[in-house]
Amino acid sequence: MTKKEIPIAKGLPLIGNTIPLIKNPYQFFVKTYQQLGPLYKVCVPGRVLTILGGPEANIFLSQKKIDYFSNYKTYADFVQELDVNFAVNLDGEEHRRYRKINELFYSPNKADKYVNSMIQAIIDVSKNWHIGQRLAVDDLMRRVTSTQVALAFLNCDVSDYYQDIYVYLDTAIKAALFGVTSKRELKKIKYIKAKNRTISFINNLIEERKKRGIKTENPDMLDTLLIMAHDDGQALTEKEIFSFTLGLFFAVPGTAAKTASFLMYEILKNPELHEKVMTEVDAAFAKGIPNLENIKNMKVLRWAVMETLRMYPAAFILPRYVKNPFDFAGYRVESGQLIYIALGISHFLPQFYPEPYTFDVERYTPLRQEHKQPGAFAPFSFGEHTCTGARLAEIQMMLIVATLLYIVNPEIDPPNYTLKTTLFSKKSAGLTAVDFYIKTRSRNPLVVSAQ
Numbered sequence: 542m543t544k545k546e547i548p549i550a551k552g553l554p555l556i557g558n559t560i561p562l563i564k565n566p567y568q569f570f571v572k573t574y575q576q577l578g579p580l581y582k583v584c585v586p587g588r589v590l591t592i593l594g595g596p597e598a599n600i601f602l603s604q605k606k607i608d609y610f611s612n613y614k615t616y617a618d619f620v621q622e623l624d625v626n627f628a629v630n631l632d633g634e635e636h637r638r639y640r641k642i643n644e645l646f647y648s649p650n651k652a653d654k655y656v657n658s659m660i661q662a663i664i665d666v667s668k669n670w671h672i673g674q675r676l677a678v679d680d681l682m683r684r685v686t687s688t689q690v691a692l693a694f695l696n697c698d699v700s701d702y703y704q705d706i707y708v709y710l711d712t713a714i715k716a717a718l719f720g721v722t723s724k725r726e727l728k729k730i731k732y733i734k735a736k737n738r739t740i741s742f743i744n745n746l747i748e749e750r751k752k753r754g755i756k757t758e759n760p761d762m763l764d765t766l767l768i769m770a771h772d773d774g775q776a777l778t779e780k781e782i783f784s785f786t787l788g789l790f791f792a793v794p795g796t797a798a799k800t801a802s803f804l805m806y807e808i809l810k811n812p813e814l815h816e817k818v819m820t821e822v823d824a825a826f827a828k829g830i831p832n833l834e835n836i837k838n839m840k841v842l843r844w845a846v847m848e849t850l851r852m853y854p855a856a857f858i859l860p861r862y863v864k865n866p867f868d869f870a871g872y873r874v875e876s877g878q879l880i881y882i883a884l885g886i887s888h889f890l891p892q893f894y895p896e897p898y899t900f901d902v903e904r905y906t907p908l909r910q911e912h913k914q915p916g917a918f919a920p921f922s923f924g925e926h927t928c929t930g931a932r933l934a935e936i937q938m939m940l941i942v943a944t945l946l947y948i949v950n951p952e953i954d955p956p957n958y959t960l961k962t963t964l965f966s967k968k969s970a971g972l973t974a975v976d977f978y979i980k981t982r983s984r985n986p987l988v989v990s991a992q
């Protein structure tokens with residue numbers, strides 16, 4: 542049977558769909574889905590991109606039928622540049638092995654263990670702030686999330702290196718994963734310096750840990766990596782230990798930091814929501830440092846996190862290499878090509894979310910539960926590579942915003958600022974808030990007691 546031709550989005554000669562893709566890519570993908578359905582092609586100079594999106598695509602991804610996609614080929618240039626393996630770039634048995642190790646550290650039942658150090662990290666970052674301190678939120682969140690994972694998982698201080706790690710990974714993501722900048726960026730001195738500093742930071746950390754002695758009682762992630770063995774009894778290789786350690790900084794600051802910036806913006810911009818969240822925050826911190834239960838009890842804040850994940854998905858679109866051909870919505874998708882799964886299209890469809898461009902935490906109340914409709918909510922993706930740290934990420938973002946609200950009661954600066962975003966820019970890969978600043982208004986002391 543002859544299959545239909547995959548429809549192509551209308552565009553201009555030569556530049557195709559470049560303008561709407563630069564101006565407002567999310568809206569362009571959503572509108573094109575509404576016009577053409579869940580499978581279509583878009584054109585940019587020199588490239589035709591196949592997009593699979595909407596609830597149909599999310600459901601397809603969540604059904605483990607046969608192995609249509611390969612992450613190995615998708616991420617090959619990126620991990621080759623970094624000389625690592627992360628779970629996300631592996632397929633099959635090797636992927637399952639890596640995923641199992643990640644679950645040891647990132648699964649939701651581990652969250653309790655990290656709460657104190659994650660709050661301590663925020664106290665450390667904020668220790669020299671004065672009332673009226675002006676803070677660039679994008680950098681602040683990157684610094685906070687990097688400090689948190691360094692302290693919680695590795696028991697180390699990353700303050701002298703977090704910018705290097707960021708420049709290193711961000712440049713490699715843009716040049717070697719998404720191809721939105723030239724690979725020449727990987728030859729520039731700024732990048733090479735950041736790369737060398739990151740590599741020596743992690744290698745030194747590992748070497749010092751070996752010298753200091755590995756803790757077997759209450760070990761952190763690095764201790765565990767150094768003492769553990771695979772199912773066949775083999776210890777982890779040096780490359781594996783390095784990869785899992787760097788993997789932390791790949792998985793967290795690029796996603797949780799950006800999402801926490803948007804969460805902070807939406808809360809501070811909306812007085813009614815701000816007031817409700819502050820009531821929860823004051824209750825959670827009433828007796829000092831909150832525990833996991835206190836954090837989980839902040840219902841409105843949790844809904845705000847979910848609404849932020851819906852409206853500002855860090856992973857709106859994921860590249861995938863087609864390993865085996867498949868039929869989808871009456872079309873044939875051939876193997877041997879890269880396609881893009883637009884997970885986030887569903888997040889903006891009015892059939893799931895009335896007034897989809899309005900930030901509305903009530904969507905998650907027990908009566909509405911709009912995100913529970915099949916394929917409607919996909920911030921952490923679906924299927925074999927679904928985010929291992931999803932629950933931890935939600936708790937981490939609640940912790941960051943609640944703690945900052947409690948200790949410094951910030952306001953947007955200037956108060957009339959309205960959110961500007963960029964998807965790919967010189968400074969960042971992925972959806973990022975631009976020129977967003979906050980100013981601190983108080984200093985509430987908070988002390989984490991030693992465990």
Ligand code: HEM
Nearest residue numbers: 628629640792796797800855856921922926928929930934
């Ligand atoms: C807002 C925060 C986060 C978002 C939106 C997010 C989203 C995602 C997405 C979409 C993927 C799938 C990538 C792909 O298949 O190509 C993924 C994978 C992954 N995420 Fe997250 N993530 C977040 C935070 C975290 C955190 C805090 C951790 C760990 C502490 C984490 C650990 C991982 C790991 C290990 C994978 C690879 C899973 C695999 O391939 O088996 N993520 N994440």
